[in-house]
Amino acid sequence: MPRALTILLGGAAAVVVVAGVRAVAWLVAPAMLALLVVIAISPAHRWLRGRGAPPWLATLTVVVLVYGVLAVVAVTVLVSGARLVSMLPEFARDEIVLRAERAIGGIDRGQLAGFLGGLLTELTSLTTSLVFLLALLLFLGVEVGWAHSRLAEIAVDRPRLREALVEFAHRTRRYVLVTTVFGFVVAVLDAVALAWLGVPLAVLWGVLSFVTNYIPNIGFLLGVTPPAVLALLQHGPRRALAVLLFYGVLNFVVQSLIQPRFTGDAAGLSTTVTFLALVFWAWVLGPLGALLAVPLTVLVKVLLVDLDPAAGWAAALLRPPRTGGTPTAPEPRTGD
Template sequence: MVPVETSRFERTLLAIALVFIIIIAVKMTSYIISLVLMSLIITLLTVPALVWLKKKGLSGTLSVAVITLAACLVIAAILYISVFSFQLLLHDMPQFQQEFSVRLAELRTILSTFGISIETDSIRSIDLKEIFSAGVAGVTTIAEGLMFLFFVAVTSFFMLLEAPRLTERFEARYGKDSQTVKQFGRMSGYIIDFIVVRTETNFIHGILFGGFLTVMGVHGALLWGLLTFLLGYIPYIGLIMAAVPAIFFAWLQFGIPGAVAVIVVVCILNLIVENPIFSYLTSRKYEIPALIVILSVIFWGWLLGIVGMLFAIPCTLICLLVLQLSDDLRWINDFLGVGHLFEEHTRKKDD
């Protein structure tokens, strides 16, 4: 406990030191924190389904079992599509290598008309198969990935099973109509709303982008659509990262016109899906300043790796909500320009 006689400056320094200690502790235990965080996000994502199944008359245990089975089937389908598409790309890599040499020759001819000369001998020696395999292996090994998913699945199962009981205990401890319970409900509802809407938006985006690439005939279209769905959780840069391999393979197959066509479609989908559709699906606009979003992605990515990047916005929202619940720290949200989010939500709840 901090002594009462300490000055405000000393308490501020102590709070800053505590934050740094927490950050260091999280960094040192990033694997466990990432596992728990991903399990928590999945639990929040499936809570609406749990409530719906219980309203249909299913017991809590049976509802959790149904959701777990459905989630396992979805994850299995994602893994199958990823592995199958990846194997097809590796099988056709010799063809891509030849197309790569042809496209480089075309590019050199085009640049020479503008008086630009490039050496393509060293570029031709690039082995696309080695780069592609190394890039995937650099993310994670198969054993580590499967082990991580197994622990996430087990943790999510028991979290979902325990969620209703935790709510009952929380209400019994503080009172069903207490301000603490209302604030907790506001926090969880806010995060669930964002995650569900973000998932729906990413699904639409991935289907449209993957469908266009399939019609166009780009190799690995299903894989790039799936990548769009997964990386869409990363603000701004996620969709760009997902589009890069699709643009590259479109260039290999169809030359510069193919790459330009994919770029145009990416821009159109970003304008349509990320604005009108996202705004239509969500009950509010999550207008967070771009600087805060970018810094959040950088910070959580450094702290927790790829999981932190994927769930940077939910993590940031949780931190902002905690600040909003404190009368002494609420000014930080106003200073960052996000206080209006909670004010709008409060008005809607009151109405």
């Protein structure tokens, strides 16, 4: 088959696949997030089994651990959100808020009703996705103990596919570990700084900073906006500027200079590829696509690039630059 026709058919197939994934994003995004969480915590299951714990106890411990972490985050957000609502009357006489109220007063009621209806629909969809995610976490957590036996069965007929899946799990765990460590450090420093600056709900904004750290490149902007706005409303522009400066310096140094070097090495992707993946997967899967951009790109890479011996040129374009300045042969893969 002519190369041009092969490229044309491959591009058409890719468009069809992407369109199909986007059409069922409500299913794919929570499923991939649940898979990512289970892959990240699977070493805990193996550790418990290695210490002699029965399979049911190891599985139950892992599931309870995941649900416990989610419950702590949910309670923190709910309590802080309730406190934020109780603080809103304090801003009622603020000049900025009065201007905002006058601007809102000019909004057409029909448009406002449409906006509220759309917001209610989004909240309903979010609740459905959350329930679906929790159910998937339970089922995948129960089956995590059989992952190695299933990989062994795959290796009988498709050994390279087994190696690719093992590589995906390994890189995903490394990426999650690196991102979690840096996110925790940044979140603690942000929360301490906000408490020192007198910004309310410092713990909530620290949790938000931790979560948005999983979003490459633009997570900083999402994490700094709420505390900066709250500092502006309560303390004025100087305090808001101080929040922006602290967040800017800390997050630029950690998330833009230090962390990408580790996450790029962990995921095997360059910084440019990571940014393009963020834009692409956010467009395909919505907000969850931004969180899953790097793991999904790693999955596509190991299945479409690493499995093909003739795709070494594509691997060279996707991976981060090698230190040393001279090209080296591809590293041999092992399925540990």
